[in-house]
Amino acid sequence: xxxxxxxxxxxxxxxxxxxxxxxxxxxxxxxxxxxxxxxxxxxxxxxxxxxxxxxxxxxxxxxxxxxxxxxxxxxxxxxxxxxxxxxxxxxxxxxxxxxxxxxxxxxxxxxxxxxxxxxxxxxxx
Numbered sequence: 001x002x003x004x005x006x007x008x009x010x011x012x013x014x015x016x017x018x019x020x021x022x023x024x025x026x027x028x029x030x031x032x033x034x035x036x037x038x039x040x041x042x043x044x045x046x047x048x049x050x051x052x053x054x055x056x057x058x059x060x061x062x063x064x065x066x067x068x069x070x071x072x073x074x075x076x077x078x079x080x081x082x083x084x085x086x087x088x089x090x091x092x093x094x095x096x097x098x099x100x101x102x103x104x105x106x107x108x109x110x111x112x113x114x115x116x117x118x119x120x121x122x123x124x125x
Contacts, residue, residue, distance in 0.1 A: 017035055017036050018035050021038055062076065068103070074110055074114060078117050086113060095109075
């Protein structure tokens with residue numbers, strides 16, 4: 001039986017790693033061993049960052065809502081508590097968009113939240 005040489009497959013896999021490492025600083029885009037390490041780290045960073053983006057956007061939406069609330073004379077926490085008590089379920093992304101695009105409608109929500117936060121909440125047994 002003939003001996004199988006792996007040079008074609010090896011070259012292809014190394015080329016794939018080096019192509020992914022294109023643009024990296026120093027020897028990280030030239031040498032296979034360092035390029036492989038850096039590509040593995042980069043893939044891990046990308047994976048983690050895709051999850052962190054979700055929290056970053058939530059923080060941004062909360063800051064926008066907070067700023068709009070303060071313009072209307074209510075704190076963010078009292079606004080959200082009032083919305084919850086009045087039974088309005090709008091997510092923070094939509095509230096943020098509403099605060100930017102439609103300030104009149106947002107002001108209406110602020111008034112609704114203000115009225116609901118003044119009423120005592122019924123106790124659940």
